[in-house]
Amino acid sequence: MNMNNKTLPVLTITGSDSTGGSGVQADIKTITALGGYAVSAITSVTVQNTLGIQEFFDLPSAIVVGQIEAIIDDIQPVAVKIGMVRSVDVVDAITLALTRHNPKCIVYDPIVVSSRNDQLMSPDVISRIKAQFLKLCTLVVVNRQAASHFLNKKVENVGEMTACAKEFLKYGSEAVLFQEGHTSEETATDVLLIKGVKEPSYISYPSATESMHGIGGTLSSAIATYLAQGFTISESVEKAKTYIRQQYVLAGNLEGRGSELYNEFISLITLNSQRSSDVRYYADQLNVTSRYLAQVTKRLAGKTPKMLIDDYLLNQAEGLLSGSNKTVQEIAYDLGFSSQAHFTKFFKKARNITPREFRNKSN
Numbered sequence: 001m002n003m004n005n006k007t008l009p010v011l012t013i014t015g016s017d018s019t020g021g022s023g024v025q026a027d028i029k030t031i032t033a034l035g036g037y038a039v040s041a042i043t044s045v046t047v048q049n050t051l052g053i054q055e056f057f058d059l060p061s062a063i064v065v066g067q068i069e070a071i072i073d074d075i076q077p078v079a080v081k082i083g084m085v086r087s088v089d090v091v092d093a094i095t096l097a098l099t100r101h102n103p104k105c106i107v108y109d110p111i112v113v114s115s116r117n118d119q120l121m122s123p124d125v126i127s128r129i130k131a132q133f134l135k136l137c138t139l140v141v142v143n144r145q146a147a148s149h150f151l152n153k154k155v156e157n158v159g160e161m162t163a164c165a166k167e168f169l170k171y172g173s174e175a176v177l178f179q180e181g182h183t184s185e186e187t188a189t190d191v192l193l194i195k196g197v198k199e200p201s202y203i204s205y206p207s208a209t210e211s212m213h214g215i216g217g218t219l220s221s222a223i224a225t226y227l228a229q230g231f232t233i234s235e236s237v238e239k240a241k242t243y244i245r246q247q248y249v250l251a252g253n254l255e256g257r258g259s260e261l262y263n264e265f266i267s268l269i270t271l272n273s274q275r276s277s278d279v280r281y282y283a284d285q286l287n288v289t290s291r292y293l294a295q296v297t298k299r300l301a302g303k304t305p306k307m308l309i310d311d312y313l314l315n316q317a318e319g320l321l322s323g324s325n326k327t328v329q330e331i332a333y334d335l336g337f338s339s340q341a342h343f344t345k346f347f348k349k350a351r352n353i354t355p356r357e358f359r360n361k362s363n
Contacts, residue, residue, distance in 0.1 A: 003278060003336065007035065007036065007037045007075070008036055008037065008077075008078045008079075008222070008228045008229060009036070009037045009039050009075050009077040009078060009228075010036040010037065010038060010039070010043065010077055010078065010080070010081065010224050010225050010228050010323045011020050011039050011040065011068070011071055011072070011075075011077035011079070011080045011081070011103075012024055012027035012028070012031065012038065012040050012041075012080075012081045012082075012083070012221055012224075013037075013040070013041045013064075013068060013080065013081070013082045013085075013094060013363050014027060014040075014042070014081070014082065014083030014084045014085075014217065015043050015044035015045070015046055015056075015083065015084035015086075015111075016042055016044070016046055017046060017048060017230055018048055018049065019048065019049060019090045020081075020140040022119075022217045022218070023046070023083065023084065024042055024083075024153055024191055025039045026217055026218055026221070027040070027081060027217060027221040028040065030049055030218050030221045030222050030225070031222075031224075031225050031242075033243075034222055034225040034226065035225070035229070036079075036225040036229075038226055039044065039071045039075055040067075040071075040073060041064060041067035041068045042059060042064075042067065043058065043064050043083075043085055043086065044056055044057065044058045044059060044084055044086055045057045045059070046347070047245045048179075048299060049292065049295070051279050052290050054291075054295070055113055055120050056086070056185060058086050058087055058090070059088065059090075060089075061089035061090045061092065061093040062093070063250075063261070064090050064093055064094065065093035065096070065097050068093075068094065068097045068098075069097055069101075072101045072103070074321065075142060075165070077108075077228075077361075078103065078104050078105070078228040079103065079105045079106070079224040079225065079227050079228035080098065080105070080106045080107070080224065081103060081107045081108075081220050081221045081224035082094065082106065082108045082109070083108070083109050083130070083217050083339050084111040084120065085111075085121075085125065086120060086122075086125065086228055087123055087127055088128045088279070091125060091129055091132065091133055092132070094319070095132050095136065096132070096135055099136065099346060100103065103192065104227075104228070105138040105139075105224065105227040105228070106136055106137045106138050107137070107138060107139045107140075107141060107220045107221075107223050107224040107227065107267070108133070108137045108139070108140050108141070108173075108220070109140075109141045109142075109216045109219075109220035109265045110126075110129070110140070110142055110146045110216055111143050111216075111217075111272065112145065112149045112150075113146065113149075113234070119251075121149070123149075126149055126150055129150075130150065130171050132171050132312060134168075134171035134172050135171060135173065135174075136172075136173075136328065137170025137173040138173070138174045138175065138227065138233070139173065139174065139175045139176070139220075139223060139227075139237075140168060140175075140176045140177070140342040141176075141177045141179065141216060141218055141219060141220040141223065142168065142176065142177070142178060142179065143178075143179040144156070144178070144179070146160065147161075147164055147168070147178065149200065150181060151164055151167060155178075155226075157190050158202070161178040161191045162178075162191050162193070162200055163173070164178065164267045165178045165191050165192075165193040165200060168334075169191075169195055171192060171275065173195075174194065174233070175192065175193065175195060176192075176193050176238055177191070177192050177218075177223075178191040178192075178193075179216065187200050188204070189201045189203065189204045190204075190217070190237075190241075191203075191235055192233075192234065194233055194234070195230060199336070201234060201237075203237065203238065203241055209251045214236070215244065218244060219244055220240075222239070222240035222243050222244070223236045223237055223240040226239050226240060226360060232347070233331060248259070250356050251276055257266075258296045258299060258300060261286060261288065261293070261296050262296050262297065262300045262301070264286055264294075265282060265286060265293065265296075265297070265305065265308070266283055267283070268282055268286070268306070269308065269309055269312045270312065271363060272301050273309065273312050273316070273335070273336065274311055274334065274335055274336035275336060276361055277292075277306070277313065277336070279304075279305045279306055279309070280292065282309075286347070290305070293305050296325070308318070310346075310350060313335055313346075314333060314347070314350050317331060317343075317347060317355065317363075318332065319334060319354055320335075320359065321358055321362065322358075322359065322362040327360070328343070328344070328355045328356055331343070331355070332344075332355075342355075343355065
């Protein structure tokens with residue numbers, strides 16, 4: 001173990017996460033909190049929030065390797081943590097750079113699927129990682145979902161995880177940590193297998209911590225920091241797990257304003273539907289982008305904002321048509337339509353019947 005209290009640099013190579021819950025932002029926080037000096041190379045820029053990832057911009061391999069070499073040449077990190085890598089070219093560039101510089105330890109967390117089930121890695125990238133990259137790694141931290149893509153099989157229980165961990169070691173890494181084996185509703189178990197150690201280690205913890213956004217990235221960056229400080233693989237994993245449990249108790253998951261915003265939107269529709277059916281109008285009133293409003297309504301109601309506005313207008317229209325003596329033209333104006341013809345077109349498109357036909361049928 002490092003005894004000279006020197007702050008040791010740890011390099012994270014991964015994508016960005018605007019929420020700070022995963023990616024390079026979370027890695028920097030974790031490495032710093034554990035006494036390391038965080039340096040970084042970004043592989044992908046994401047457009048995301050608590051509702052998930054909307055877009056990617058994958059940086060060219062020359063830019064990725066340029067960042068890595070600039071840091072390694074100058075600062076010489078003791079440990080490297082690798083997360084999101086989405087192209088074969090970038091895998092090749094990282095492999096070449098790390099082979100040349102040969103850092104003391106490399107921890108890899110394969111980001112195959114996001115916490116919102118977005119597919120982040122293609123099969124050809126997985127094949128290249130298995131063929132070239134895993135043999136450089138000190139430790140691979142892999143959850144069951146990612147492992148199923150790497151091994152082309154479902155990994156369900158702790159027994160299967162242990163067998164798959166042995167299979168994973170054949171790709172050349174020094175050790176593998178398989179995550180998320182369920183032993184009960186309250187408890188999950190990880191399997192740690194180290195090359196040359198006959199028996200695997202089993203690490204149990206509250207299963208609730210699995211739901212934390214970015215759990216794998218935070219864990220792997222914590223392990224890399226402890227490895228940089230001179231702890232063994234087993235010690236680093238145990239210490240990192242303790243850190244994760246502490247963070248879960250202290251902070252829990254980041255939650256966006258989705259539910260609150262949805263309720264505000266529905267209230268605004270009831271107050272303003274006669275004035276406007278334009279989504280941009282409501283987004284401006286709520287001080288959000290139309291895109292974010294659409295993400296919220298899709299997540300919580302399975303509908304677009306325009307569909308929810310139209311649903312409200314249709315319900316109001318049906319109530320007035322069946323329960324009032326107002327003419328169709330009066331109802332059209334009451335609901336904010338510019339003309340009876342506009343209202344009739346809107347109603348018929350939604351209900352496949354004209355307002356007058358609906359009234360006659362309901363009476």
